[in-house]
Amino acid sequence: MYDILNGIKYGISYFSILPIKVDQFEANNSFYKGVLFSLPIVGLLFSLIIISLFIILPMPNIYKAILVSILYLFLYGFIHLEAVADTIDGYFASLGNEDVHSVMKEPQIGAIGAIGTFCFILLKILALSYLFFQEQFFMIIFILIASRSSIFFAIELEYHKDSTFINSLKNSIKISFIFRLLFLPFNILTKLILKKVKKAIGFLNGDTLGFNIELQEIILLNIGVILC
Numbered sequence: 001m002y003d004i005l006n007g008i009k010y011g012i013s014y015f016s017i018l019p020i021k022v023d024q025f026e027a028n029n030s031f032y033k034g035v036l037f038s039l040p041i042v043g044l045l046f047s048l049i050i051i052s053l054f055i056i057l058p059m060p061n062i063y064k065a066i067l068v069s070i071l072y073l074f075l076y077g078f079i080h081l082e083a084v085a086d087t088i089d090g091y092f093a094s095l096g097n098e099d100v101h102s103v104m105k106e107p108q109i110g111a112i113g114a115i116g117t118f119c120f121i122l123l124k125i126l127a128l129s130y131l132f133f134q135e136q137f138f139m140i141i142f143i144l145i146a147s148r149s150s151i152f153f154a155i156e157l158e159y160h161k162d163s164t165f166i167n168s169l170k171n172s173i174k175i176s177f178i179f180r181l182l183f184l185p186f187n188i189l190t191k192l193i194l195k196k197v198k199k200a201i202g203f204l205n206g207d208t209l210g211f212n213i214e215l216q217e218i219i220l221l222n223i224g225v226i227l228c
Helices: 002-015 029-056 061-075 079-095 100-105 111-133 137-149 164-171 177-182 184-201 206-227
Strands: none
Touching: 002 029, 029 061, 029 137, 029 164, 061 111, 079 100, 079 111, 079 184, 079 206, 111 137, 111 206, 137 206, 164 206, 177 184, 184 206
């Protein structure tokens, strides 16, 4: 249990800018299981923070809806958006028969990756701002948790041999049949996205996981807009 809690704290500190102190830990299966569980917890924390800000800020609703949507991106340190840029760069590198893995590992991003990521940001802020303006708080909580919970289905796929962190997460847990059945639509969507990505660039890694989270969040947010 101690290792799982350390994994959760590590995951929160890694996937967010929240000031969480991490104790010394042993990177075993229990620790990595905690890291997995930290992702939906991070989604819950973020949703509670931005909803609270929206409620208490003394500003016009339309302004603070946009403001808290932008602040949300800061809360996770743009980590998944960086993955979006790398994945887009990797896709276009594959079209030119370049070494896709090397391109995705480069610290800088290309012009197309930057433009594509900007479009992702616009789609996310537009949809999230609208849901805030309509005060769809429970829907926002659900979406921020659900998109990150896709990690449980994503790790069932095969990953690049150099993705040691992802492969450690993969080996730390087995998803039960009941869990898969209860969340079947998210399981199907996750596998669909990642299999398409793998077909396009030839492999899966940590960047493609971040891309999946961002894309799922945008899809769910825009479904939420349609349902409002």
